[in-house]
Amino acid sequence: MPTKNEEQVLSKQGKPIEKGDHVYTKIRGGRHEGDVEKIINSEQEAKEENLKNLPKVLFTDQKGKPVAHNPGTLDVIDDSGK
16 A cells, blocks of 8 residues: 555556556657656655655666656556566
């Protein structure tokens, strides 16, 4: 069950995003893709991570770069059909 800070964080398709989900977003001819490590919803956590415009979804992309995106820009990859 998601904690209060993780409730109602939705992807571009309106699907809930939770820690551990595999997400991606298109960027300038490529994409950022990775597993959700943290969802920032509180001002205190945002200060600690030096972030603004909450909520943010944090993950490490396929090149090892830490990234933070707005949840509404992300697609959740459903691996259950594989």
